[in-house]
Amino acid sequence: MEVFSKIIKPNCIFFLLLAAIQLKAQTNSHYWQADYALGSIIEHKANMGNINTHRPELFMLGWHKNSNMDKAWKARYNFPDQGVMLNFQDFHNQHLRKTIGLYYAITHYLRNRNATNQLIFQAGFGFAYNDKPFDHIENIPNQMMSTHLLYTQHFKLNYQRKQLFKNVGVQAGISFSHFSNASVQKPNLGINAVFLNIGLHYLNTGNTQKYEKPSEKSFEQEPVHFYINPNIGYHEALYGLGSKPVYQISGYAAKRIGHKSGLQVGVDFFNSLSNKDLVRYNQVVDDQIDAIVDHKQLAVFAGHELYFDRLNLETQVGAYVYQKFDPPFPVYQKISFKYYLIPYKTAVSINLKTHLFEAEFSSIGIHQRIF
Secondary structure (H helix, E strand, O other), X not given: OHHXXXXXXXXXXXXXXXXXXXXXXXXXXXXXXXXXXXXEEEOOOOOOOOOOOOOOEEXXXXXXXXXXXXXXXXXXXXXXXXXXXXXXXXXXXXXXXEEEEEEEEEEEEOOOOOOOEEEEEEEEEEEEEEOOOOEOOOEOOOOOOOOOEEEEEXXXXXXXXXXXXXXXXXXXXXXXXXXXXXXXXXXXOOEEEEEEEEEEEEEOOOOOOOOOOOOOOOOOOOOOXXXXXXXXXXXXXXXXXXOEEEEEEEEEEEEEOOOOEEEEEEEEEEEEHHXXXXXXXXXXXOOOOOOOOOOOEXXXXXXXXXXXXXXXXXXXEEEEEEEOOOOOOOEEEEEEEEEEEEOOOEEEEEEEEEEOOEEEEEEEEEEEEOO
């Protein structure tokens, strides 16, 4: 529970506060969704056969608000709905057991927003609780989830027919779920599953709103801005070494190139105390205890920021230019949810750094525009 208090709990509170801000009361109508799904675990590692014994089941309950036309960004994205979801997943396996997750969800409409028959893409991001994580004595096979509290994502691609009978409609399609603790504690292989889902939704009132995209002013070019971005997180580089802080500071130049997109180039500096222990451990194993090996890392990166409103999505790809120990992979990726306290000068973010599909650490950061 020490790890919970150090990193996952603050991230959970921070994320739920952002979700609450996004879902502040409005006058537009809302609807409920309920789904049942049956799926299959994706074996992304060779040693997962002992936990892939039965088909997992998933029960989903969601509350969503129909979008209104009060913001220009909503029109740009075809008036997406926002809401929260509660998911209960039963793996039907004695080592994985059950999870329950709470998500902030956004629903994108892939057809004309006023069409009766819709194709929707729904993305949910949040936190989940697993009732039987890894234990080195009692539950060694569950190397996918080593903490009770987990980061989780859920994606759904569905056909949707609203108000098929009065205020009741249907949806059906495919869903995907992911659970991981972002290497706050090892082992952390993570677990993915794909589902076929079917469900009902209920509108609180008949939605007679007709969506019309207003004319929008052409984008006015902006100058290049420079930001500084300090971050702090916790992770465990190798099972048994313990979770330690990781400090990151970044500097980058950013230029917005349109209403939806901005580009970035910058430099990352990483100082992971867990990597410091890992370097020392490898030296002992290789009988090179007298050698001096620096655990710090310096990298360059390029990135993209997808603009919605105050809450935006940032993705980056970087490569190490200074590193004295062998990395999991010389190229890394970062994904961040960034919330602007002062648009577009000061922001807070929750971040995840990965090597390919393996998480290294999550962190909380501040972005401050210098000029």
